[in-house]
Amino acid sequence: MKIYVQKYGGTSVGTPQRIKNVAERIIKKSGNGVGMVVVVSAMGDTTDKLLELAYEITPNPPDREIDMLLATGEQISISLLAMAIGALGHPVISLTGGQVGIITDDVHKKARILRVNSKRILEELNKGKIVIVAGFQGITENNEITTLGRGGSDTTAVALAAALNADLCEIYTDVDGVYTADPRIVPEAMKLDIISYDEMLEMASLGAKVLHPRSVELAKQYNVNLEVKSSFNENKGTIIKGETGMEGILRVSGITHDKNIAKVAILGVPDKPGIAYKVFSDLADNNINVDMIIQSIRHEKVNDISFTVGKDELDKTVSIMRKTVEEIGAKGIEYDKNVAKVSVVGAGINKSEVAKAMFQALADEEINIQMISTSEIKISCLIDLQMTERAVKAIHNKFILNGIEIRHQDAI
Amino acid sequence: MKIYVQKYGGTSVGTPQRIKNVAERIIKKSGNGVGMVVVVSAMGDTTDKLLELAYEITPNPPDREIDMLLATGEQISISLLAMAIGALGHPVISLTGGQVGIITDDVHKKARILRVNSKRILEELNKGKIVIVAGFQGITENNEITTLGRGGSDTTAVALAAALNADLCEIYTDVDGVYTADPRIVPEAMKLDIISYDEMLEMASLGAKVLHPRSVELAKQYNVNLEVKSSFNENKGTIIKGETGMEGILRVSGITHDKNIAKVAILGVPDKPGIAYKVFSDLADNNINVDMIIQSIRHEKVNDISFTVGKDELDKTVSIMRKTVEEIGAKGIEYDKNVAKVSVVGAGINKSEVAKAMFQALADEEINIQMISTSEIKISCLIDLQMTERAVKAIHNKFILNGIEIRHQDAI
Numbered sequence: 001m002k003i004y005v006q007k008y009g010g011t012s013v014g015t016p017q018r019i020k021n022v023a024e025r026i027i028k029k030s031g032n033g034v035g036m037v038v039v040v041s042a043m044g045d046t047t048d049k050l051l052e053l054a055y056e057i058t059p060n061p062p063d064r065e066i067d068m069l070l071a072t073g074e075q076i077s078i079s080l081l082a083m084a085i086g087a088l089g090h091p092v093i094s095l096t097g098g099q100v101g102i103i104t105d106d107v108h109k110k111a112r113i114l115r116v117n118s119k120r121i122l123e124e125l126n127k128g129k130i131v132i133v134a135g136f137q138g139i140t141e142n143n144e145i146t147t148l149g150r151g152g153s154d155t156t157a158v159a160l161a162a163a164l165n166a167d168l169c170e171i172y173t174d175v176d177g178v179y180t181a182d183p184r185i186v187p188e189a190m191k192l193d194i195i196s197y198d199e200m201l202e203m204a205s206l207g208a209k210v211l212h213p214r215s216v217e218l219a220k221q222y223n224v225n226l227e228v229k230s231s232f233n234e235n236k237g238t239i240i241k242g243e244t245g246m247e248g249i250l251r252v253s254g255i256t257h258d259k260n261i262a263k264v265a266i267l268g269v270p271d272k273p274g275i276a277y278k279v280f281s282d283l284a285d286n287n288i289n290v291d292m293i294i295q296s297i298r299h300e301k302v303n304d305i306s307f308t309v310g311k312d313e314l315d316k317t318v319s320i321m322r323k324t325v326e327e328i329g330a331k332g333i334e335y336d337k338n339v340a341k342v343s344v345v346g347a348g349i350n351k352s353e354v355a356k357a358m359f360q361a362l363a364d365e366e367i368n369i370q371m372i373s374t375s376e377i378k379i380s381c382l383i384d385l386q387m388t389e390r391a392v393k394a395i396h397n398k399f400i401l402n403g404i405e406i407r408h409q410d411a412i
Numbered sequence: 413m414k415i416y417v418q419k420y421g422g423t424s425v426g427t428p429q430r431i432k433n434v435a436e437r438i439i440k441k442s443g444n445g446v447g448m449v450v451v452v453s454a455m456g457d458t459t460d461k462l463l464e465l466a467y468e469i470t471p472n473p474p475d476r477e478i479d480m481l482l483a484t485g486e487q488i489s490i491s492l493l494a495m496a497i498g499a500l501g502h503p504v505i506s507l508t509g510g511q512v513g514i515i516t517d518d519v520h521k522k523a524r525i526l527r528v529n530s531k532r533i534l535e536e537l538n539k540g541k542i543v544i545v546a547g548f549q550g551i552t553e554n555n556e557i558t559t560l561g562r563g564g565s566d567t568t569a570v571a572l573a574a575a576l577n578a579d580l581c582e583i584y585t586d587v588d589g590v591y592t593a594d595p596r597i598v599p600e601a602m603k604l605d606i607i608s609y610d611e612m613l614e615m616a617s618l619g620a621k622v623l624h625p626r627s628v629e630l631a632k633q634y635n636v637n638l639e640v641k642s643s644f645n646e647n648k649g650t651i652i653k654g655e656t657g658m659e660g661i662l663r664v665s666g667i668t669h670d671k672n673i674a675k676v677a678i679l680g681v682p683d684k685p686g687i688a689y690k691v692f693s694d695l696a697d698n699n700i701n702v703d704m705i706i707q708s709i710r711h712e713k714v715n716d717i718s719f720t721v722g723k724d725e726l727d728k729t730v731s732i733m734r735k736t737v738e739e740i741g742a743k744g745i746e747y748d749k750n751v752a753k754v755s756v757v758g759a760g761i762n763k764s765e766v767a768k769a770m771f772q773a774l775a776d777e778e779i780n781i782q783m784i785s786t787s788e789i790k791i792s793c794l795i796d797l798q799m800t801e802r803a804v805k806a807i808h809n810k811f812i813l814n815g816i817e818i819r820h821q822d823a824i
Contacts, residue, residue: 054491065498069487069491086470086474093476
């Protein structure tokens with residue numbers, strides 16, 4: 001039996017009518033010996049409404065009870081979708097995360113999947129049933145309900161696809177696929193037909209809207225064939241898979257941007273061994289993710305250390321760093337919320353060539369570069385927040401429209 | 413450790429503010445070595461709203477998926493109540509029907525509780541936690557979510573009280589207790605301090621508003637001390653327990669009425685053995701509950717058989733009986749929705765005396781009696797629907813106010 005895993009996001013099942021439409025799509029794909037496993041998110045804004053209720057009760061609801069509360073959102077949508085499919089005459093069954101056997105650790109609100117017991121799903125598939133699974137949730141060894149946190153439903157879908165050794169894992173959403181840039185900023189942006197796991201991971205800040213990096217990591221780990229497509233039309237989507245072309249060929253997949261970022265600078269840091277370690281271990285111990293890092297020499301024996309964090313973690317970061325500054329004898333701390341990160345992502349990027357072109361595009365627009373970071377497949381620049389759109393357009397123009405061959409035109 | 417089980421209905425937890433109030437009540441009762449187990453229903457009209465969603469999808473949602481859907485209602489209220497109690501500083505944990513180990517058969521939408529695994533509850537109580545349990549729901553041996561149907565949360569509370577050998581089971585609702593008649597019809601109606609299980613069962617049509625007969629049956633079977641009281645004030649409620657007084661003393665507990673009733677008459681039934689059996693086995697085979705039955709002789713060898721059924725089962729009953737009428741060679745069928753049943757309920761009733769007084773009260777009001785049925789502790793009369801209020805007032809006046817000693821004034 002071929003097995004297809006599909007995932008439908010909250011917008012796709014946002015109303016009873018949309019649920020009925022999704023039911024028809026699912027039935028169309030089933031049959032011909034295909035076993036269908038469908039993961040769904042909570043309807044529309046259900047999760048937000050449940051959280052509102054919780055915060056009316058207390059400003060600090062315990063994580064365990066939040067999971068108990070939020071897990072109902074997906075339980076509602078799976079039962080409704082199962083009713084819709086049943087009403088069209090196809091055998092179907094809905095299963096909660098616990099029933100399906102998605103076993104997680106006990107870190108509530110951001111549980112990690114430990115393993116998937118595929119026994120129950122396979123039993124139901126063998127009875128000819130379409131299996132509807134609640135995304136975003138699991139159960140611990142002790143029968144406690146957990147949720148997987150951000151991107152949870154995508155992660156559920158990929159984990160099931162991996163456990164069932166599925167032939168395809170389709171992520172249905174409200175956009176057609178992964179684009180070379182955010183189409184709201186760059187109307188000329190083009191949909192990618194195909195992209196590698198690593199490129200997709202780097203496209204995170206663009207791709208987060210369509211696919212959470214965590215699910216991409218899992219897909220890479222288990223080599224799951226992913227496809228992102230729209231649940232509102234029949235257009236071809238974007239396929240995410242392993243390495244897709246020959247090495248050494250320059251392929252720019254897309255231009256991404258991230259406005260949820262802030263810059264922090266520790267000023268006048270004594271140039272002694274162990275100081276950088278102290279700064280970043282203080283941050284790591286408090287679960288703060290640091291992105292770009294620059295250490296600049298101001299004058300002999302005194303450095304500045306700058307880094308970026310998520311905007312929502314800035315307050316926490318600053319309060320931790322004030323203590324660190326004292327302990328290491330630095331001069332002070334500065335921070336700036338008025339920044340954004342723009343990136344060029346692509347496999348096999350020839351860095352100097354790409355970097356040169358990127359910096360030139362920004363210079364042409366008179367955009368100042370505050371920090372730079374690079375990886376094997378991306379180059380990122382920190383710029384003024386107000387310049388974001390102009391920067392993305394300029395870089396997209398340089399690479400995608402006028403310059404370098406783009407990914408979806410490559411032969412595979 | 414003393415164990416108290418409390419149950420709060422949907423109105424009592426209808427808003428975040430009410431949930432906070434309930435949390436305070438619960439904490440007040442806890443402590444001093446008392447283990448608190450609290451059963452809650454879904455908030456306000458949650459269940460109705462979920463059903464509306466289902467019927468927007470399909471007019472005939474499968475029972476299994478309805479259970480999957482409805483079980484979320486109680487899961488929401490237990491998590492919110494646990495948050496509210498936690499916010500007041502008391503250790504607490506919420507548990508679904510499945511987590512708590514309420515094992516049922518697999519008859520969805522009206523599952524029966526097979527047993528309760530009290531292990532998890534006792535563990536949590538021993539950790540000093542208040543345990544909040546989702547009412548109305550259970551789980552089968554195969555890990556399927558079930559709901560218990562009407563009166564489900566009351567049944568959950570009584571079943572837990574029985575399994576935990578609790579010292580008391582308090583059912584909190586939006587009225588003060590069980591009254592001698594519906595206070596909306598008889599403003600002089602008095603609250604009963606105490607009533608026996610059997611009397612309470614007969615008071616069902618009155619008592620359904622405060623306590624479902626099914627939970628009373630279970631309480632009787634396991635000798636659970638039940639108390640019905642209001643969650644909105646501190647008034648004493650009504651205690652329901654085993655036999656409460658000496659035999660032979662006339663005690664009228666209350667006057668009840670039931671408007672959800674219809675009369676069906678099979679006309680011209682041949683007077684042959686096995687005919688009544690045929691009529692009522694046809695009804696039983698179709699799960700139709702028959703209440704009052706009268707067989708009257710019209711003339712030699714031809715009878716009329718009349719009975720009452722629930723108003724909502726009238727259509728089904730008539731369509732079944734049309735077939736039966738043909739098969740047994742009866743003349744025809746008549747039915748009437750315009751009827752109601754009024755009853756006098758009391759333990760140790762001296763029937764002829766009570767019946768005489770009841771019939772007199774109705775005669776004084778010129779109310780015609782269409783059918784009569786009696787049991788050890790009640791006498792019921794079928795009357796014209798429009799006469800219900802007048803009949804209840806007249807009978808209540810005769811028995812409770814002017815006549816016979818009432819229950820809550822008895823010595824126990």
